Amino acid sequence: MSLISCENLCLAYDDKEVISNLSFQVNRGDMLCIVGENGSGKTTLIKGLLGLISPVRGSITMGDGLKQKEIGYMPQQTVAQKDFPASVFEIVISGCLASRGIKPFYGRKEKNLAIENIKKLGIEELKNRCYHELSGGQQQRVLLARALCATKTILLLDEPVAALDPVATDELYHVIEDLNKKENITVIMVSHDIKCSIGHSTHVLHLQEEGTFFGTVSEYKHSSQAKRFLGGCCNHD
Amino acid sequence: MIDMIVEMMSYPFMVRAVVVGVLVSLCAALLGVSLVLKRYSMIGDGLSHVGFGAMAVATAFNFAPLAFSIPVVILAAFLLLRISESSKIKGDSAIAVISTGALALGVITVSLTTGMNTDVSSYMFGSILSMTDGDVVLSVVLCLCVLVLFIFFYTKIFAVTFDESFAKATGTKTGIYNSLIALLTAVTVVLGMRMMGALLISALIIFPALTSMSLCKTFKSVTICSVILSLVCFLIGVTASYGLNTPTGATVVAANIMALAVFKLVSLLKIRLFRNRI
Numbered sequence: 094m095s096l097i098s099c100e101n102l103c104l105a106y107d108d109k110e111v112i113s114n115l116s117f118q119v120n121r122g123d124m125l126c127i128v129g130e131n132g133s134g135k136t137t138l139i140k141g142l143l144g145l146i147s148p149v150r151g152s153i154t155m156g157d158g159l160k161q162k163e164i165g166y167m168p169q170q171t172v173a174q175k176d177f178p179a180s181v182f183e184i185v186i187s188g189c190l191a192s193r194g195i196k197p198f199y200g201r202k203e204k205n206l207a208i209e210n211i212k213k214l215g216i217e218e219l220k221n222r223c224y225h226e227l228s229g230g231q232q233q234r235v236l237l238a239r240a241l242c243a244t245k246t247i248l249l250l251d252e253p254v255a256a257l258d259p260v261a262t263d264e265l266y267h268v269i270e271d272l273n274k275k276e277n278i279t280v281i282m283v284s285h286d287i288k289c290s291i292g293h294s295t296h297v298l299h300l301q302e303e304g305t306f307f308g309t310v311s312e313y314k315h316s317s318q319a320k321r322f323l324g325g326c327c328n329h330d
Numbered sequence: 331m332i333d334m335i336v337e338m339m340s341y342p343f344m345v346r347a348v349v350v351g352v353l354v355s356l357c358a359a360l361l362g363v364s365l366v367l368k369r370y371s372m373i374g375d376g377l378s379h380v381g382f383g384a385m386a387v388a389t390a391f392n393f394a395p396l397a398f399s400i401p402v403v404i405l406a407a408f409l410l411l412r413i414s415e416s417s418k419i420k421g422d423s424a425i426a427v428i429s430t431g432a433l434a435l436g437v438i439t440v441s442l443t444t445g446m447n448t449d450v451s452s453y454m455f456g457s458i459l460s461m462t463d464g465d466v467v468l469s470v471v472l473c474l475c476v477l478v479l480f481i482f483f484y485t486k487i488f489a490v491t492f493d494e495s496f497a498k499a500t501g502t503k504t505g506i507y508n509s510l511i512a513l514l515t516a517v518t519v520v521l522g523m524r525m526m527g528a529l530l531i532s533a534l535i536i537f538p539a540l541t542s543m544s545l546c547k548t549f550k551s552v553t554i555c556s557v558i559l560s561l562v563c564f565l566i567g568v569t570a571s572y573g574l575n576t577p578t579g580a581t582v583v584a585a586n587i588m589a590l591a592v593f594k595l596v597s598l599l600k601i602r603l604f605r606n607r608i
Contacts, residue, residue: 143499162501168493173369177492180548187489191500197482223547243500 094156095120096247096279097142101151104134104141110149111137117298117307121157121246124273124280126290126310128322129300135283138300139166139251142281157246162191165244165278167236169251176225181235184224185211188242203242210238213276214268230261234268241272247279248272254286262286266293287322338572346461347525347578351564353469354522357476358534359560361515363553364491366539373410373512374532376425377519380406382528383432383439384520385453390443396464400520406432407512415508456527456579458571465521472517479510480553487511488549526579534560537586544590544597563589 095118104112111134119125129135140146141153144161155161165188188210189203211217214234219227224235233253240248253269254262270293272278284290291297297313299306299322306318313319338344358374365373384399406428413424440450452460480487489497490507498504515535523531542555567582574581 145498162499164499166496166499168495168499171493173367174492176543177367178543178547178549178552179488179492183488183549184492187485187492188496188500190485190489190497190502193485197485199485226547239496 096123096155096157096159097281098154098156099151100154102141102148102153103150104137104146105149106134106137106146112141112300114151115300115305116151119247119279119281119296121279122273122277123296124270124294125282125296125298126287126294127281127283127298127300128285128287128290133300133302135300136251139249139283142249159246163244163246165240165242165248167233167240167248167250167253169255170232170236174224179224180221181211181216181219181224181227182207182221184235185238185242188239191243206242207238210241213241213272214238228261229257230264233257233261233265237265237268237272241278244278247281250280250282252283252285254284254290262289266290269293334573335569338569343459343461344572346463346466347458348565348568350461350465350469350521351525351568351578351582352561353473354518354525355534355538355560355564356557357469357473357514357518358522358531359538359556360476360480360553361511361518362535362537362539362560363542363549363556364487364511365515366536366543367491368494370414371536372422372425372532373407374515374519374535376410376429377403377407377516378523378528378531379429379436380432381520381523381531382453383434383436385524385528386436386439386450389449390439395524396468396520400517403520404513404516407516408509411508411512452527453524454527454529455577456523456525456530458525458568458578460524465524468517469521472514472521476514476518479514483507492549526582527577530579530583533583533586534564537583537590538563541586541590541593544593545600559586559589 098118100116102112102115103110111132127135127138137146141148143164143166186199186203186207189199189206193199193203211220214237216231216234216238219231224232227235250269254265257265266289269280269282273280282290282294291310291313294310296309297306299313299318301318304318306313306316308316339348365371381399381403384402385395388395388398410424410428486502486507489502490504494504519531522534526534538556538560539552541559542552546552546555563585564582567585568578570576570585571578571581
């Protein structure tokens with residue numbers, strides 16, 4: 094059974110329907126890249142998947158024992174976070190909050206999980222550093238580690254490489270790909286950086302007002318949507 | 331110096347003022363950490379103006395000042411929160427609209443009824459004489475609520491302050507925490523403003539957090555440092571105002587400014603030293 098399957102999904106933002114009749118599935122181990130122009134409903138779809146807005150029509154079904162609260166979400170950075178006084182450890186462990194329920198303090202289990210994920214992303218030596226002293230790429234790793242604390246199965250990344258330089262972008266893609274391949278974590282990634290991100294993905298969801306595309310990467314490269322979006326310069330290998 | 335403090339504490343009104351002031355500073359510092367980091371610094375300022383308007387109306391119509399102004403300010407706090415969440419009007423303009431609106435209403439009420447007198451001046455700039463036993467009880471209750479919130483829901487407060495969308499996505503009811511913080515801020519502002527002054531009370535919310543942020547690097551240390559700073563600055567301010575015969579609110583703010591200056595200086599020196607070592 095699919096981890097997430099959307100059937101004829103319609104989502105509205107400010108009473109305006111931005112996503113209509115969308116159907117797609119995400120299976121365990123997939124790496125789905127969601128692309129589309131500004132205003133095509135990417136952010137609305139994320140909110141829908143996270144259960145922050147309810148569908149107008151259609152349905153989002155979680156399968157394979159996945160609960161909506163167990164999606165490891167990595168939002169875009171806000172301006173306020175840029176100078177936020179918090180240590181890396183404080184931020185990463187806040188990802189364990191969902192599993193705590195109403196218990197007020199973190200226990201040994203949460204601390205170990207946070208350390209484990211910090212190690213997984215290779216930011217061990219930054220553990221006690223202040224978040225706003227880190228580089229953009231390091232900050233994204235911290236947020237990724239936090240997202241991993243909230244999930245064992247699926248990550249939902251919103252523009253993970255926005256505002257990163259090419260080197261940091263490349264590194265982050267490798268980290269995400271590693272998580273996908275080695276840890277068997279399913280990844281849904283919203284990205285503007287389409288050429289690079291489809292190189293790392295297995296499936297593509299291209300949101301468009303007319304003619305949304307969903308399929309594998311190789312199908313996508315031959316589609317009419319891709320031609321317009323990639324400007325005809327994509328390599329067909 | 332010690333004689334002066336003993337003499338100061340021999341007046342019952344001073345004892346009340348110090349107790350209320352200490353408790354209110356503590357609450358303001360804790361709430362301020364979250365508000366400043368969420369870029370809601372001006373909410374305290376806006377609410378104090380609403381508080382002024384409400385006090386003026388209450389005095390004119392002979393309502394009990396606290397019983398009338400606390401609900402009004404709480405209402406304004408929720409309104410501000412709703413507006414900045416829906417983001418149709420930007421948060422800062424919303425605060426300006428509501429605060430100047432309330433201030434205008436207050437000034438009109440005052441001029442139509444009692445006229446500009448010492449009462450009005452003490453609302454604006456605060457008066458140490460205005461604290462009653464009721465204020466003491468209320469500030470103890472408020473302080474307990476704020477402490478419970480920050481000790482038992484510390485992890486949630488951190489998550490909501492650092493990243494609201496992530497907290498929401500992982501199932502934290504961010505709305506409840508935002509409302510709680512708004513509600514407690516409203517009560518803190520109303521309680522503190524008669525002593526500190528409507529124009530000065532927001533300093534208690536903003537300064538301690540801002541000052542500790544210039545040196546502390548973790549959320550926990552910022553929170554703890556803000557509380558200590560806020561208490562120290564209040565006590566220095568109150569003692570100085572007694573000794574120098576200056577208005578309490580303004581003197582406490584002056585103490586806070588000095589603390590900010592010292593912290594900024596130390597952080598600059600730290601950067602210099604660090605550079606030299608490399």
